[in-house]
Amino acid sequence: MGEAHAMCNIGVAPAKLNKVVLAYSGGLDTSVIVPWLRENYGCEVVCFTADVGQGVMELDGLEAKAKASGACQLVVKDLREEFVEEYVFPCLRAGAVYERKYLLGTSMARPVIAKAMVDVAREVGADAVAHGCTGKGNDQVRFELTFFALNPKLRVIAPWREWDITGREDAIEYAKKHNVPVPVTKKSIYSRDRNIWHLSHEGDILEDPANEPKKDMFMMSVDPEDAPNQPEYVEINFVSGLPVAVNGKKLSPASLLDELNKIGGKHGIGRVDMVENRLVGMKSRGVYETPGGTILFTAARELESLTLDRETIQVKDSLALKYAELVYAGRWFDPLRKAMDGFMETITATSTGTVTLKLYKGSAAVARRESPNSLYRQDISSFENGDVYNQADAAGFIHLYGLPTRVRAMLEQGM
Numbered sequence: 001m002g003e004a005h006a007m008c009n010i011g012v013a014p015a016k017l018n019k020v021v022l023a024y025s026g027g028l029d030t031s032v033i034v035p036w037l038r039e040n041y042g043c044e045v046v047c048f049t050a051d052v053g054q055g056v057m058e059l060d061g062l063e064a065k066a067k068a069s070g071a072c073q074l075v076v077k078d079l080r081e082e083f084v085e086e087y088v089f090p091c092l093r094a095g096a097v098y099e100r101k102y103l104l105g106t107s108m109a110r111p112v113i114a115k116a117m118v119d120v121a122r123e124v125g126a127d128a129v130a131h132g133c134t135g136k137g138n139d140q141v142r143f144e145l146t147f148f149a150l151n152p153k154l155r156v157i158a159p160w161r162e163w164d165i166t167g168r169e170d171a172i173e174y175a176k177k178h179n180v181p182v183p184v185t186k187k188s189i190y191s192r193d194r195n196i197w198h199l200s201h202e203g204d205i206l207e208d209p210a211n212e213p214k215k216d217m218f219m220m221s222v223d224p225e226d227a228p229n230q231p232e233y234v235e236i237n238f239v240s241g242l243p244v245a246v247n248g249k250k251l252s253p254a255s256l257l258d259e260l261n262k263i264g265g266k267h268g269i270g271r272v273d274m275v276e277n278r279l280v281g282m283k284s285r286g287v288y289e290t291p292g293g294t295i296l297f298t299a300a301r302e303l304e305s306l307t308l309d310r311e312t313i314q315v316k317d318s319l320a321l322k323y324a325e326l327v328y329a330g331r332w333f334d335p336l337r338k339a340m341d342g343f344m345e346t347i348t349a350t351s352t353g354t355v356t357l358k359l360y361k362g363s364a365a366v367a368r369r370e371s372p373n374s375l376y377r378q379d380i381s382s383f384e385n386g387d388v389y390n391q392a393d394a395a396g397f398i399h400l401y402g403l404p405t406r407v408r409a410m411l412e413q414g415m
Contacts, residue, residue, distance in 0.1 A: 053196025264291025
C-alpha cells in the first residue's frame with residue numbers, strides 16, 4: 001500500500017500536508033530541509049532526533065537550531081537501551097555479519113530511529129515523515145521500509161530525490177535566502193555515522209580503494225601500533241546467548257557496550273576496511289570502528305563452540321548470512337527476520353557461560369571459555385581410551401562413511 005501510494009505521486013505537484021516529522025541532526029542538510037518542507041508542502045515541521053549513542057556534542061543546542069530553521073518543535077528521544085537490547089543483541093545472537101566483515105552498525109540503527117519517528121508522528125498528529133538520505137545510499141531504503149511496515153498511511157518525503165539542491169554550496173545559498181542560520185561546525189572531509197555500536201567513515205581519499213586510511217581519521221580506537229605494550233584480559237558473561245556482565249560486573253545493555261568500547265578502543269580492536277555491495281547496486285568503500293562489538297562477536301562464537309553441536313552451528317551460520325542481508329536491506333520488520341530470530345533464540349538458549357579474551361594491539365584472542373552446558377567432554381576428547389569412545393569403532397565408521405567414495409572409484413576403474 002505504502003509503495004503504491006508513493007509511486008502514484010511521481011511527476012505530480014506536491015500535495016499540501018498538515019504536519020511532517022523530520023529526522024533531524026542539526027547539520028546543514030536537515031537545517032535546510034525544514035524551510036524547504038514549509039515552502040513546498042505548506043506544512044508545520046516537527047524535528048525529531050534520536051539519541052543512539054552518537055555523542056553529546058551532536059545533541060548540543062539542537063532545539064535552538066531547529067526553531068531557528070523554522071521548526072515548530074524538537075522531539076528528542078533516548079533510544080540507547082532500546083537500540084542495544086532490541087536491535088544490536090538479536091544481531092549478535094544471530095551472528096549476523098554482512099559480506100564477511102560488516103557488523104551492521106548503521107543498518108541496525110535506522111529501523112529503531114524510523115520506528116520512533118512513526119511513534120512521534122502519531123503523538124503529534126503528523127500525516128507525513130521526511131528524511132535527509134540521498135538517493136544513492138542504503139539508508140533511504142531502511143527508513144522507508146520501516147515506515148511502510150509500521151504505518152503505510154504516512155506520506156514519505158525525501159527532499160534529496162525532489163529538490164534542485166545539488167551540493168553544499170547550493171544548500172548554504174538556500175539557507176541564507178531563507179534566513180536559516182548556517183551551522184558553523186567545521187565540515188568533515190569524511191561522511192561519518194556514529195552510534196553506540198560503531199563509527200563509519202566514507203568519502204574523500206577512501207573513495208579510492210587503493211588508498212590507505214589516514215591515521216588521524218579514527219576516533220573510537222587507537223592505532224594498534226600505539227596500543228599498550230601489555231595485553232589486557234576481559235571476561236564476558238553470557239546468559240542464553242546474550243551478554244550480561246563484563247569482568248564480573250552486571251551492566252545494562254548500553255552500559256555494557258559502552259564499557260567494552262572503552263576497553264576495546266584502548267587496544268585498537270575492531271577496525272574493518274571493506275568494499276561492500278550497496279543495496280542500490282553500486283560498490284562503496286567504508287572503514288568501520290566497532291571495538292566493543294568485535295569483542296562481543298568473538299566471545300559469542302567461542303562460547304557457541306562449547307554449547308552448539310555441529311549441525312546446529314552449520315545451520316545457524318547459513319541462516320546468519322540471510323539474517324544479515326535482511327538487516328542490511330532494511331527489512332528489520334519482515335516476518336522472515338522475526339521468524340529467524342525465534343530460531344536463533346531457541347538454539348542459543350543453552351549458550352550460557354563465560355569467555356575471557358586477551359586484547360593486544362588490535363587482536364582479540366580467546367584465553368578461556370567455560371559453560372555449565374558445555375558439550376565438550378575432556379574424558380571423551382582425550383587421546384586415552386575410555387568407556388564412551390573406543391578407537392577401534394572408528395574403523396567401521398570410516399568404512400561406511402567412505403563407501404560412496406569407494407563405489408565411485410570402483411566405477412571409474414572398471415572394478
